[in-house]
Amino acid sequence: MNQEKKDTQSTVEAAAVPTVKTVKEESNTHIRSSRARTKELANQYGICHLISNSDKELADRTTARVQREAQHQQENLERIFKLAYDSCSDETAGEPDPDWLYHFSSLAKNIRNASMQKLWSRILKQEIISPGSTSLKALETLKNMTQREAQIFQRASTLTCHFGNDSSKKLLTGIKIRHSVLALLRSPSSDKLPLGNYQLPYSNLLVLMELGLLLRSELESGEINIESPLAFGYQASNYILKPTKKGVTLTYYRLSPTGQEIANLLGTRNNEPYKESLMELLCKHFIVEQGDSSQITLST
Structure with a gap:
């Protein structure tokens, strides 16, 4: 009976003591390694074959990656045009140059950042209202700007x-x-x-x-x-x-x-x-x- 009481007491005491993680263990639950992040990016862009040892054929992998990229580009353009549409009202519209629109779309399709998409939608709106407002050179410059560079220019503009x-x-x-x-x-x-x-x-x-x-x-x-x-x-x-x-x-x-x-x-x-x-x-x-x-x- 005494032995049974001691066993019960030991069990309660063990349950009452919390498990203490070391600082290293705690940090590892929140910080991804560069190795893990590289693998995530490879998966995201459909180029993880040599990392994951998948059994898909090269042609299939290529098709899947190109299709995924095309879908992202389609989504980007749809968001930009929707933002432009939402910001328009009853302004008189002009007729944007077809070559300009083609060039605009070929650049804008790769813009994924939300704030940059908003800026590109303003360009589209302005061009619809007043064709010729934004040069192709300005579009190329915008395409090559990082988010940080865009923020610097925005601060300068104010x-x-x-x-x-x-x-x-x-x-x-x-x-x-x-x-x-x-x-x-x-x-x-x-x-x-x-x-x-x-x-x-x-x-x-x-x-x-x-x-x-x-x-x-x-x-x-x-x-x-x-x-x-x-x-x-x-x-x-x-x-x-x-x-x-x-x-x-x-x-x-x-x-x-x-x-x-x-x-x-x-x-x-x-x-x-x-x-x-x-x-x-x-x-x-x-x-x-x-x-x-x-x-x-x-x-x-």
């Missing part, structure tokens, strides 16, 4: 402005003040607007230059005449700039023609922290008026 009679989008980098004739020996002073503070460091600018979306040279505007106010726009907001001194110029990078096309597809979207810094910089060197002629005064 920082673009335009000024004067030129509606092209630019990234303002600062204001330069050239000194009077009496101070010719002094170098112009600069008041910079650091784009790196808004998730667009110089390394990102180099990426956009490499993609052909941003011109490589930093440019400088002509001197802004005190007697001739300068029209200035940031996203959907319009202003008039009146210099408070002579010798003021703007420094900037300009989007390339291809960059302009793609940026126009993204529409307008403010980056509020950047806009605050932009207005602060402009108000140091200009009298800034909004489109309704009301003057902007920054609180101190």
Whole structure:
């Protein structure tokens, strides 16, 4: 009887003690090895014969892979056209060029990322409404962009402005003040607007230059005449700039023609922290008026 009681007690105590996994065992349940991931990808793309030792013939394996790829491409195109359809309303439609549509479809069929599919649907919609809006070069550039590169360009687009009679989008980098004739020996002073503070460091600018979306040279505007106010726009907001001194110029990078096309597809979207810094910089060197002629005064 005593032995039976001891056995029962031992069983209860054993059940009460939880099984403790080591850190290594715990992590292995959540982390896939590169070997396992490679096999998953091979299965996903129908090229796992030598890994899995399947008994299917080469011709059958090829047919299955091509069919699977064609199905994915069909699904991609259907999603893009559906997104374009859903975003359309009663706008007057044009007649897109058949060659453009063929080229568009041949590129868009391989776009699987959801956010990129949405962008391609905007291109399609714009081309239906206004044929010739997007060049084949812009399509090729978009096709070759990774998701990370697209995100960099999207961030850059939210920082673009335009000024004067030129509606092209630019990234303002600062204001330069050239000194009077009496101070010719002094170098112009600069008041910079650091784009790196808004998730667009110089390394990102180099990426956009490499993609052909941003011109490589930093440019400088002509001197802004005190007697001739300068029209200035940031996203959907319009202003008039009146210099408070002579010798003021703007420094900037300009989007390339291809960059302009793609940026126009993204529409307008403010980056509020950047806009605050932009207005602060402009108000140091200009009298800034909004489109309704009301003057902007920054609180101190």
